[in-house]
Amino acid sequence: MSDLNKIALQILSNGKGILAADESTATMTKRLASVKVHSDENNRLLFRQTLFSSLSMKECIGGVILYDETIRQKTTTGETIPELINSSGSLTGIKVDTGAKVLAGSKQEKITEGLDGLRERLRDYYDLGARFTKWRGVYMISEKYPSDLSISANAHALARYAALVQEAGMVPIIEPEVLMDGDHSAKDCLMKTSDVINKCYEELELNNVDLKGTILKPNMILPGKNSGEKISSEEIAELTLDCLKNNVPSSVPGIAFLSGGQTEKEATANLNQINIKNDTNFIMTYSYGRALQQSALKFWSKNINNTNGTQEIFDHRVKMCTLAAQGKWSENLENS
Numbered sequence: 001m002s003d004l005n006k007i008a009l010q011i012l013s014n015g016k017g018i019l020a021a022d023e024s025t026a027t028m029t030k031r032l033a034s035v036k037v038h039s040d041e042n043n044r045l046l047f048r049q050t051l052f053s054s055l056s057m058k059e060c061i062g063g064v065i066l067y068d069e070t071i072r073q074k075t076t077t078g079e080t081i082p083e084l085i086n087s088s089g090s091l092t093g094i095k096v097d098t099g100a101k102v103l104a105g106s107k108q109e110k111i112t113e114g115l116d117g118l119r120e121r122l123r124d125y126y127d128l129g130a131r132f133t134k135w136r137g138v139y140m141i142s143e144k145y146p147s148d149l150s151i152s153a154n155a156h157a158l159a160r161y162a163a164l165v166q167e168a169g170m171v172p173i174i175e176p177e178v179l180m181d182g183d184h185s186a187k188d189c190l191m192k193t194s195d196v197i198n199k200c201y202e203e204l205e206l207n208n209v210d211l212k213g214t215i216l217k218p219n220m221i222l223p224g225k226n227s228g229e230k231i232s233s234e235e236i237a238e239l240t241l242d243c244l245k246n247n248v249p250s251s252v253p254g255i256a257f258l259s260g261g262q263t264e265k266e267a268t269a270n271l272n273q274i275n276i277k278n279d280t281n282f283i284m285t286y287s288y289g290r291a292l293q294q295s296a297l298k299f300w301s302k303n304i305n306n307t308n309g310t311q312e313i314f315d316h317r318v319k320m321c322t323l324a325a326q327g328k329w330s331e332n333l334e335n336s
């Protein structure tokens with residue numbers, strides 16, 4: 001087993017998942033504004049430190065993805081954030097893309113940037129304690145989108161990123177996110193997400209990326225937010241498995257879904273069904289941002305020094321997701 005494969009399995013095995021706490025300062029400021037908390041370095045640290053020192057970290061969270069600001073911060077007791085994360089047996093990850101910018105040649109789509117100087121930044125992040133990384137490509141969906149240009153430019157960037165990350169001794173999370181926004185059907189989402197993922201693996205192979213040392217972070221197959229289509233968790237699971245079985249090479253050890261705007265419960269119920277129906281060898285788990293943090297953030301905002309109360313809310317959510325990652329979740333556990 002290669003070292004990178006070991007890292008990937010350490011993050012994803014036994015129902016463990018990933019906490020995506022890598023919101024950029026601009027995004028975190030929006031999240032804090034939504035609960036009327038001022039966004040400054042100390043408040044961003046306090047909320048994140050509260051989550052990272054929760055009890056559930058040890059049993060449930062295999063890795064935490066950080067933003068550049070957080071990986072350099074220290075807790076009030078003087079340990080670095082990577083040290084705090086490692087103390088629960090979890091691994092530190094880092095978002096290394098520099099965001100999605102307008103894609104020249106396409107009117108509305110985006111291309112994720114951050115390849116310039118990446119080799120040097122990766123060395124720095126490794127020294128700070130990171131052992132895995134994230135890069136998110138983002139795709140609009142409509143009748144004409146994503147365009148071939150967006151599919152191919154983002155796949156190319158993701159693959160070049162992944163090759164550099166493996167060269168630096170870390171596991172790349174490959175995140176091609178087809179957005180939920182729009183009035184498309186779940187069938188459309190299946191078709192377009194399949195094209196996107198398929199192209200990513202074509203480019204990853206061209207760039208000699210060792211797939212055993214990678215993690216895929218895709219969207220689930222869902223109807224567009226404005227489509228009015230209602231489908232069950234069972235159907236979502238079937239479509240999602242269909243997409244992954246047909247487009248992800250079997251050497252990929254695991255898949256960690258993003259939540260992408262689903263509620264906490266939807267993201268949990270859908271992951272649970274995916275695991276009940278999972279007839280592949282892929283580990284299927286979570287790499288959620290909003291679907292792990294929303295309730296905890298709301299509660300914390302009422303009294304930002306209520307560490308224990310906030311951790312209780314977070315621990316509950318994390319445990320529900322870890323049960324879902326084993327197909328053992330059920331609705332009545334939510335109220336227990």
Ligand code: 13P
Nearest residue numbers: 020258259260288289290
């Ligand atoms: P959400 O789960 O909130 O979609 O965030 C996951 C993520 O890391 C997006 O890049």
